[in-house]
Amino acid sequence: MIKSINHIGIAVTNLEEAIETFRKIFQFTEVHREDVPDQKIKVASFKVGDMLIELTYSTSPDGPIGKFIEKNGGKGGLHHIAFESDNVGEELKRIEAEGIALVDKAPRQGAHEMMIAFMHPKSTAGVLMEICQPKN
Numbered sequence: 001m002i003k004s005i006n007h008i009g010i011a012v013t014n015l016e017e018a019i020e021t022f023r024k025i026f027q028f029t030e031v032h033r034e035d036v037p038d039q040k041i042k043v044a045s046f047k048v049g050d051m052l053i054e055l056t057y058s059t060s061p062d063g064p065i066g067k068f069i070e071k072n073g074g075k076g077g078l079h080h081i082a083f084e085s086d087n088v089g090e091e092l093k094r095i096e097a098e099g100i101a102l103v104d105k106a107p108r109q110g111a112h113e114m115m116i117a118f119m120h121p122k123s124t125a126g127v128l129m130e131i132c133q134p135k136n
Contacts, residue, residue: 002091006084006114006132007045007052011065012076015057019044022053034111041065043111054082054111080118082130088115091131095119107133 012018019031028046035042040063045054056079058066068079085091088107096102103118110116114132121128 001087002083002085002131004084005051006082007054008078009054009056009080009082009130010076011068011072011079012055012057013069013074015042015044015055018055018057018076022046022055026053032112035059036111038109039064045112052112080128080130082116082132085131085133088117088131088133092117095131100124103128 010018022028023046026046026048028048030046032045033043034045037059040058040060042057042059043054044057045052047053056065058064058069060066061070065079069076092102092105092107096105101120101123103120104116107115107117110130110132113135115135116130116132119129119131
């Protein structure tokens with residue numbers, strides 16, 4: 001079952017500059033940093049209330065964030081909205097049965113030690129949506 005919004009993913013072209021810009025806006029003190037080599041990204045995230053903002057920086061132009069930035073005229077921007085679930089695998093089956101196209105047919109490892117999967121934006125009004133499940 002989908003329980004809540006977990007995080008908002010923002011693609012950035014300069015991670016350090018983006019951290020400082022968002023720090024000025026949200027006044028956070030702690031930043032979680034993580035490399036996710038299989039997705040070819042570096043992540044910096046911080047809390048706003050109970051939700052994470054995830055800044056994603058591409059480490060390779062052929063990675064998903066690199067392709068997004070290229071398609072977006074070399075600029076970053078809102079990349080995805082992630083919804084927390086108690087069982088990503090079951091949600092994928094249910095959502096696919098509803099006729100929603102999936103990017104991922106099975107959960108995979110993501111940042112923050114979560115299992116993740118994406119729905120295809122062609123089925124979700126042009127918005128890339130992620131389902132995530134914290135490892136407990």
